[in-house]
Amino acid sequence: MKTFLACLLVLSVSVTASNASCYVLPLNPVKRGDEIIGSYDMKGEPHEFNSQWKTEDCLECSCSKFGISCCTTYARPVNFDEEKCVSIFNNTACAYEVVEKADHSKTCEVHEWVG
Known part of the structure; x- marks a missing residue:
């Protein structure tokens, strides 16, 4: 957990320094039985690990075992x-x-x- 928090801190500092518009949502587990298969996004929609999608508000998102990360697709x-x-x-x-x-x-x- 400490490693994950350290990575998040590094990511947040690098995002600020580069003016990128990105955010990371911590893992909010989607389960199938006892197995965690993905994470819920801010709207409560489930996404499977290793999936990628584009939102209606022009964000490109992906789901991993750490959570969901989204970045703007525009300058x-x-x-x-x-x-x-x-x-x-x-x-x-x-x-x-x-x-x-x-x-x-x-x-x-x-x-x-x-x-």
């Missing part, structure tokens, strides 16, 4: 003209678009993306 724009432009998240494409505030049909130049 966030951080270096653009915020006075002239606005970033809009497109849920269907799981991506940000940066467009002019006055005319959303015109895209803006983005100099840096994070995530």
Whole structure:
């Protein structure tokens, strides 16, 4: 258990340092008889070990014997003209678009993306 907590600490520090958008849910066992076969996610949905899926809110998740880990599938724009432009998240494409505030049909130049 101490090793697992140490790994979680290292992961949380590295996630913060890299600006990644990820999280880990500790194992919430799904059982078949006495055997643990997976973990429940935040919505209470069961997932088997070694499974992977994409959520409706654009996260890629996987289930392991340590729990469930999820990361965003998109980058966030951080270096653009915020006075002239606005970033809009497109849920269907799981991506940000940066467009002019006055005319959303015109895209803006983005100099840096994070995530």
